[in-house]
Amino acid sequence: MTFFLDANVPMYAVGREHRYKAPCLRILEAVATRDLDGVSSSEVVQEILHRFFSLGEREKALSVAADFLALLRQGILSVGVADMAEVLEIARSYPQLSARDLVHVATMRTNGLTDIVSADAHFDGVAGITRHDPEVLARTLGR
Numbered sequence: 001m002t003f004f005l006d007a008n009v010p011m012y013a014v015g016r017e018h019r020y021k022a023p024c025l026r027i028l029e030a031v032a033t034r035d036l037d038g039v040s041s042s043e044v045v046q047e048i049l050h051r052f053f054s055l056g057e058r059e060k061a062l063s064v065a066a067d068f069l070a071l072l073r074q075g076i077l078s079v080g081v082a083d084m085a086e087v088l089e090i091a092r093s094y095p096q097l098s099a100r101d102l103v104h105v106a107t108m109r110t111n112g113l114t115d116i117v118s119a120d121a122h123f124d125g126v127a128g129i130t131r132h133d134p135e136v137l138a139r140t141l142g143r
Helices: 009-016 020-033 044-054 056-074 081-093 101-111 121-125 134-141
Strands: 003-005 037-041 116-117 130-132
Touching: 003 101, 009 020, 009 044, 009 056, 020 037, 020 056, 020 116, 020 134, 037 044, 037 056, 037 101, 044 056, 081 101, 101 121, 121 130, 130 134
Parallel strands: 003 037, 003 116, 116 130
Antiparallel strands: none
């Protein structure tokens, strides 16, 4: 099973102490050791950059984005025209999703992915998408 990693996974992993910090670190470790198949997208990398830039943490933004790119190697999906057309198709059905999250769902669908690792529960109501809470998934990975 391939998991799409939401932006909050690397952001919680590098952030201050929080209930999701350790589970997100564990998930990234599992991707690094290939115990978990993870992918993400160029939009997630942009989201990481945007968030840390907005906090005035430019160097942290660049470091986290670079580490995430290196971790996933070839597993960063490009967001293209087909993905954006899918956003327009699904946007009215999911008013709980932000524009960025709509892009994540659309990118997952156009790439045949059904499983997302995210702390954001608003993905729970999206048809064809299964959200895996980082705390729950990390427990299944063991040590």
